Amino acid sequence: MKITSAEFVISNTKLDLCPKPDKAEYAFIGRSNVGKSSLINYIVNNKNLAKTSGRPGKTQLINHFIINEEWYLVDLPGYGYAQTSKKNRAKWEQFISDYILQRENLLNLFVLIDSRLPAQKIDLDFMEWLGEKGVPFSIVFTKIDKLSSTQKHKNLMAYKKEMLKYWEEMPINFSTSSSGKTGKEAILNYIESINIA
Numbered sequence: 696m697k698i699t700s701a702e703f704v705i706s707n708t709k710l711d712l713c714p715k716p717d718k719a720e721y722a723f724i725g726r727s728n729v730g731k732s733s734l735i736n737y738i739v740n741n742k743n744l745a746k747t748s749g750r751p752g753k754t755q756l757i758n759h760f761i762i763n764e765e766w767y768l769v770d771l772p773g774y775g776y777a778q779t780s781k782k783n784r785a786k787w788e789q790f791i792s793d794y795i796l797q798r799e800n801l802l803n804l805f806v807l808i809d810s811r812l813p814a815q816k817i818d819l820d821f822m823e824w825l826g827e828k829g830v831p832f833s834i835v836f837t838k839i840d841k842l843s844s845t846q847k848h849k850n851l852m853a854y855k856k857e858m859l860k861y862w863e864e865m866p867i868n869f870s871t872s873s874s875g876k877t878g879k880e881a882i883l884n885y886i887e888s889i890n891i892a
């Protein structure tokens with residue numbers, strides 16, 4: 696799929712203030728700093744569309760972008776950001792889980808995983824929760840430019856092995872590098888296949 700336009704629509708923490716749920720929607724989630732906002736910018740080929748930062752906790756709101764005037768891409772705040780207060784975290788959990796569980800046009804959640812790290816409990820728990828709630832998701836391994844191809848292969852095999860302890864099969868997964876500009880075509884093809892289904 697070719698991206699012909701990508702525009703910011705609205706940011707908020709409330710489900711009922713999100714755009715009317717009349718278009719297909721896809722959202723990016725994962726630990727703070729994993730590269731969600733960077734991946735959105737790489738996908739739409741505009742480095743200034745979603746705000747990125749070297750420091751975790753940059754994205755704090757639900758950000759809607761409209762792509763090709765046809766479907767929504769959503770940048771979500773990260774989880775696992777230790778610096779924030781308990782109260783803030785509880786608030787985050789509430790509005791993010793409302794969004795994930797109640798957003799009727801959300802067709803797939805992309806769970807971003809840092810390809811450099813061994814499987815993290817917080818991500819495994821999060822995906823287990825998605826499974827329990829029946830939320831469709833797939834995995835995006837990020838920052839693969841930081842790994843040699845051997846190491847990348849090793850890490851992905853190890854991740855798969857870990858996932859198979861909980862899941863019957865490895866969820867659909869993608870490998871990307873926003874700085875190296877690799878991997879977006881497969882994600883866009885996947886989105887297109889869902890859009891036209």
Ligand code: GTP
Nearest residue numbers: 727728729730731732733748749752753754773873
């Ligand atoms: P929060 O909004 O805080 O949850 O973070 P985020 O997941 O949106 O991460 P963001 O896109 O802001 O990127 C975090 C840091 O990782 C930035 O310094 C990016 O430049 C860097 N980064 C993101 N993607 C890549 C990548 O593919 N390769 C490399 N090497 N660095 C990346």
Ligand code: MG
Nearest residue numbers: 731732753754
């Ligand atoms: Mg972000």
